[in-house]
Each structure stands twice: as C-alpha cells, then as structure tokens.
Amino acid sequence: MASESRLSQVATTIPVRNVQALAACSADELTAEALDRYIRPDIDQDAVHEEYSDELPVVDLGRLLNQESWEEEAAKLKFACEEWGFFQVLNHGVPEEVIGNVKRDMQAFFQLPLEVKNAYAQRPGNLQGYGQAYVASEDQKLDWADMFCIITQPPEARDIKLWPAQPLTFRSAYKKSLQDYSDELKKFAHSIATIIGKILNIEPQLMGDNYAVQALRMNYYPPCTSIPEKVLGFSPHSDGSFFTILTEVNSVKGLQIRRHGAWIPVNPHPKSLLVNVGDFLEIMTNGKYKSIEHRVTINSHMERLSISAFNNPKIDGVVSPVLGSNEKTLYKTVGVADYLKHNLSNKLDGKRALDYAKVS
Ligand SMILES: O=C(O)CCC(=O)C(=O)O
Numbered sequence: 001m002a003s004e005s006r007l008s009q010v011a012t013t014i015p016v017r018n019v020q021a022l023a024a025c026s027a028d029e030l031t032a033e034a035l036d037r038y039i040r041p042d043i044d045q046d047a048v049h050e051e052y053s054d055e056l057p058v059v060d061l062g063r064l065l066n067q068e069s070w071e072e073e074a075a076k077l078k079f080a081c082e083e084w085g086f087f088q089v090l091n092h093g094v095p096e097e098v099i100g101n102v103k104r105d106m107q108a109f110f111q112l113p114l115e116v117k118n119a120y121a122q123r124p125g126n127l128q129g130y131g132q133a134y135v136a137s138e139d140q141k142l143d144w145a146d147m148f149c150i151i152t153q154p155p156e157a158r159d160i161k162l163w164p165a166q167p168l169t170f171r172s173a174y175k176k177s178l179q180d181y182s183d184e185l186k187k188f189a190h191s192i193a194t195i196i197g198k199i200l201n202i203e204p205q206l207m208g209d210n211y212a213v214q215a216l217r218m219n220y221y222p223p224c225t226s227i228p229e230k231v232l233g234f235s236p237h238s239d240g241s242f243f244t245i246l247t248e249v250n251s252v253k254g255l256q257i258r259r260h261g262a263w264i265p266v267n268p269h270p271k272s273l274l275v276n277v278g279d280f281l282e283i284m285t286n287g288k289y290k291s292i293e294h295r296v297t298i299n300s301h302m303e304r305l306s307i308s309a310f311n312n313p314k315i316d317g318v319v320s321p322v323l324g325s326n327e328k329t330l331y332k333t334v335g336v337a338d339y340l341k342h343n344l345s346n347k348l349d350g351k352r353a354l355d356y357a358k359v360s
C-alpha cells in the first residue's frame with residue numbers, strides 16, 4: 001500500500017478551471033482571453049488520414065485462448081504491437097453488464113453539480129483529482145477535458161473511501177460498478193499480458209510484475225461550440241504504462257493515433273476494448289513493440305466520455321529491456337517512479353518522454 005500510494009507523488013499537478021463549466025458558458029462569456037490557454041495554433045500541422053481507420057488491427061481473445069486458433073491469432077497480435085502499438089480486442093470476456101454499469105455511473109457522475117464533483121477532487125490520495133492537470137510549464141496549453149483518476153489495483157492499494165460515492169452504485173455495499181469493472185479488467189489484462197509474454201518468450205513472473213498496478217481514469221471531453229477545431233481534449237502523448245485498456249463510454253469519436261507522421265481517427269468496433277502499448281512495454285521489448293502516440297479531438301456539439309485503465313509496474317520497481325542473444329541494448333533500465341515523473345512532466349510532447357530511456 002505504501003509503495004502504490006507513492007504514485008500520487010510522482011507528478012506535479014496544478015488546479016485548473018473546470019472545462020465542463022467553461023464549455024457551458026454563453027458565447028459572449030467565452031472571450032478569446034478565456035480560451036487562450038486552450039487554443040493550439042499548430043493543431044493542423046499534420047494530416048489526418050480518415051481512410052486508414054478501417055485498417056486498425058483487431059484480435060479475437062477467444063481465438064487467442066483456443067489451442068487450435070492461437071498461432072494464427074497470435075501472429076496478428078504480434079503484428080499489431082510491432083507495427084501499430086494499438087489494437088482492438090473482440091470476445092474480451094468482460095461481461096456487457098459490467099461495462100454497461102460503469103458507463104451509466106460515469107455519465108451520472110459527470111452530470112453532478114460542480115461543487116459535488118469538486119468535493120471528491122479534493123481528496124489528497126487521489127492520483128489526479130478532478131480539476132487538476134499535469135503541467136510542465138506556466139505557458140503550457142491546457143486540454144479541453146476534465147479527468148478523474150483513482151488507483152484500483154491491487155485490491156490492497158485501493159482506497160475506496162477516496163472514490164466518488166455518487167452515484168451510489170459506483171461503490172455502495174451492494175452495488176460497486178467501479179470495482180467490478182476494475183476487477184474484470186484485471187483478468188483481461190492478465191490474459192493479454194500472458195499472451196504477449198508467450199509470444200516474446202518472457203517468464204510469466206516478470207510479466208506479472210509489470211502490470212501489477214492499475215489506475216483508472218475517467219475522461220470527460222465537453223463539446224466546444226466556438227472553436228472545436230482549435231482545441232484538443234488530450235495533447236499528443238504516449239502512455240507511461242505497460243499497456244492501457246480504453247473503453248469508449250458513449251459513441252462520440254475523438255481518439256486519433258499517430259502513424260507515419262499523420263493522425264488516424266479511431267473508429268472502434270462497439271463491442272471491442274482498445275489496447276495500446278505503453279512506454280514500459282516498449283522499453284521491455286527493447287523497442288520491438290511501439291508505444292503509440294495519440295491525442296483526442298473535440299466535437300462541436302457532443303461530449304465524449306472514455307475510461308482508461310493504465311496497467312503499470314510497481315512504483316518502486318524497475319523495467320529493463322529483455323534481450324535476445326547478440327541483441328544490442330537500445331533502452332536503459334529505468335526506475336518506474338523516475339520514469340513516470342519524467343513522462344508526466346513531458347505530457348505535451350508526443351513520445352519525447354521515451355528519449356529519457358534510450359541509450360544515447
Ligand atoms: O479518451 C481517449 O480516447 C484517450 C484517453 C487517453 O489517451 C489517456 O487517458 O491516456
């Protein structure tokens with residue numbers, strides 16, 4: 001417990017204005033000055049290639065767990081991790097009801113009055129309370145989003161008292177949608193990690209240590225009626241995780257991944273879970289699996305909601321590249337806390353945080 005809670009101390013966050021409340025202001029209140037911190041002059045710098053959205057890799061967990069189809073499906077997973085750093089998973093085994101419950105509760109949470117949500121944000125043990133942003137510099141552009149992040153795994157690290165207690169079904173004695181969702185995703189993460197470990201020929205124990213900690217982040221991206229094309233819900237970044245599991249809560253699109261210098265909008269299969277390779281898996285595979293750079297764009301009329309589950313190594317551990325014979329080391333061994341501190345303070349700079357782990 002002590003070591004996991006240190007996760008909340010690795011990043012510097014500053015209080016920021018609630019974006020949902022800002023987005024609800026009338027047009028004359030939304031002055032250029034009020035919006036200045038969010039406007040990105042360079043947003044159009046890179047092309048968006050909608051036509052590649054259909055090519056996003058899909059793997060079927062049912063087929064991966066079946067002896068007869070395993071080999072063929074594992075080849076698809078390997079290709080996805082090496083070439084895309086991102087894939088959709090069908091037949092993931094997380095019950096529809098569990099996903100439906102957490103989606104319903106999350107939508108209800110973001111509809112609560114601002115003072116109620118703010119009260120939950122002020123609990124010091126929460127990783128990234130509502131109304132806070134990771135910030136590297138004073139003039140850094142801000143994201144058009146509100147986020148709430150809690151530690152959910154292992155069970156002894158989660159401090160349920162800190163979690164939002166509204167709506168009641170988030171965490172009451174008889175209904176506990178957040179916990180159920182987190183527990184199901186833990187099983188799913190275990191399957192994915194075990195399969196990746198098998199493909200890479202890495203000892204199960206080593207894989208196990210690498211996704212031991214899970215943090216859930218609920219992301220709320222309000223619409224931006226005045227200048228949706230000039231703001232971002234999430235700046236380009238790669239995740240400081242081993243891998244991340246993403247669920248879209250409503251059907252409003254916005255996620256884009258970077259490929260060959262352009263952005264590809266993600267248009268997920270409605271029954272899929274999305275998985276992206278994070279920085280720690282890139283380090284462990286000595287660069288064979290690519291941690292994917294991604295961003296979130298904003299809609300002019302509709303809100304987007306999503307939940308990210310970051311599966312991370314223990315905060316007091318280290319991650320080292322696992323090398324084949326005669327393989328040249330491209331990445332250093334990094335301390336997890338040190339790396340996260342570095343990643344979170346470089347959030348706005350695409351994949352640059354990973355340079356820190358590269359052998360120069
Ligand atoms: O909302 C999304 O689609 C992406 C969220 C994300 O990239 C993150 O939480 O790290």
Ligand SMILES: [Fe+2]
Pocket residue numbers: 237238239244294
């Ligand atoms: Fe991300």
